[in-house]
Amino acid sequence: MSSYKVGFIGLGRMGSRMAENILAAGFPLAVWNRTIEKARSFADSKGASVADTPKELASKSDVIISMLTEPWITEDVILGTHEMKGKAVIDGFIRGKVVIDMSTNHPSSARKMASALGGVGCHFLDAPVMGGPFVAARKGLTILASGDEDVFEKVLPLLQSMGQKVLYVGDVGTGMTVKLLLNLHLWVMMASYAECVAIGAKLGVTPRKLTEIINNTVVKNYVTEFKAGKILENDWKPDADMSVAVKDLRLVADVVQEVGAPMLLGSIARDLFTATMHLGFSDYDVMAIALLYSRMAGVDLYSKT
Ligand SMILES: NC(=O)c1ccc[n+]([C@@H]2O[C@H](COP(=O)([O-])OP(=O)(O)OC[C@H]3O[C@@H](n4cnc5c(N)ncnc54)[C@H](OP(=O)(O)O)[C@@H]3O)[C@@H](O)[C@H]2O)c1
Structure with missing residues (x-):
């Protein structure tokens, strides 16, 4: 074969x-x-x-x-x-x-x-x-x-x-439907993690410390175990750039609209990734959504204090 x-x-x-x-x-x-x-x-x-x-x-x-x-x-x-x-x-x-x-x-x-x-x-x-x-x-x-x-x-x-x-x-088409649903889940998880990291930094818990703790608990996931490295290492070379997340969430929104179901978290995630792109991070890895959050929260993710 x-x-x-x-x-x-x-x-x-x-x-x-x-x-x-x-x-x-x-x-x-x-x-x-x-x-x-x-x-x-x-x-x-x-x-x-x-x-x-x-x-x-x-x-x-x-x-x-x-x-x-x-x-x-x-x-x-x-x-x-x-x-x-x-x-x-x-x-x-x-x-x-x-x-x-x-x-x-x-x-x-x-x-x-x-x-x-x-x-x-x-x-x-x-x-x-x-x-x-x-x-x-x-x-x-x-x-x-x-x-x-x-x-x-x-x-x-x-x-x-x-x-x-x-x-x-x-x-035919089911593979694409399932893929879009899994990515809806992924992008929402990523936004959720970025939100926690920025709020944590504001409260004096560094991204590294927070992530190490998360990964010792039942709430660890693909984002906290693997994608988090982008934030922790300040490494924004894209494995997937911002347009990938925005494209996926646009396609999901379209599919969801066709069947008339609500998509609340996905809509917010789409706007967050879109805003990150327009802030000048379009060539950054998708994890740069954390940089949007750090700006919104007025906190430096890499502050030593
Ligand atoms: N990156 C990820 O983590 C990831 C994970 C799973 C699935 N995906 C999916 O995989 C697919 C590819 O993603 P990628 O990250 O590999 O993207 P990429 O690095 O940007 O590569 C995109 C490819 O599409 C070609 N292309 C772009 N515009 C074109 C046009 N107008 N006509 C013809 N070819 C064109 C590019 O050609 P040039 O070299 O000429 O630009 C390149 O070969 C996307 O559907 C993405 O959603 C990505």
Whole structure:
């Protein structure tokens, strides 16, 4: 099964690590990236080939994976809805092949791509991931795949080359729905931790001391154990930048609105991350939400006193 040819689109923070693991598992790999120099340097150093367009990549691959930012960008690269018209995946020879979108995307966008690709005899799965770039690098992602289950079974070895856990979660679009719900939880947890840290600092309990104590109790979580390091080390190099959180919460809000459910904490979290972005922290890691809180509380998180 490891003989099928894979095409990877989007060598960003996540995609470059995932593509490396595909190569390490022995799949022949071709890559395409908007900034083509990134694709060339990846291919030269890791041993993949480069395609000039998504169309060319799709024509020479059996399975095509996308790992891009916004829904409209993924739709453009896959379906040619904007600038990629005539050069998109759908313009290649794709009958009988499989396209897997692993980006965090809107469920309706996944269904739209499945339908359009199905019209030309190509299969589609949505398979978003839990875990950031460092988790991706050590093949520790959890993959939430949905779509036709027979197609899922066929590409399972490929998905397993990128993730520690690969879950089949249902019909097309369900993977995106579940991913958005998990990230709603994550971003609210992150905002909650940032709030505690800033208030703690104001009350004379340093972020380091507070975090060490939290992590010795039942309320520790992924944010306090792993993401907290960004605040404690004053290290803002992004594993995920602010636009990722704002995008996710915008997509969740849209999905929630479609079904008419309340989203109270998520709405506040979206505004907090948006405000953090507009304060000049757009290129910072998402944990910079703590810097927004420190400003709002009028406290220096790194004060020695
Ligand atoms: N970072 C995380 O912790 C994390 C975790 C789980 C899931 N995700 C999801 O993974 C996806 C990728 O995130 P990332 O952090 O890897 O982002 P990233 O580092 O910003 O990479 C984004 C990729 O999208 C490409 N791209 C951006 N605009 C484009 C356009 N107009 N046309 C074509 N390609 C375009 C970029 O190409 P260039 O190189 O040319 O800019 C790059 O390859 C997102 O959907 C995100 O929500 C992220």
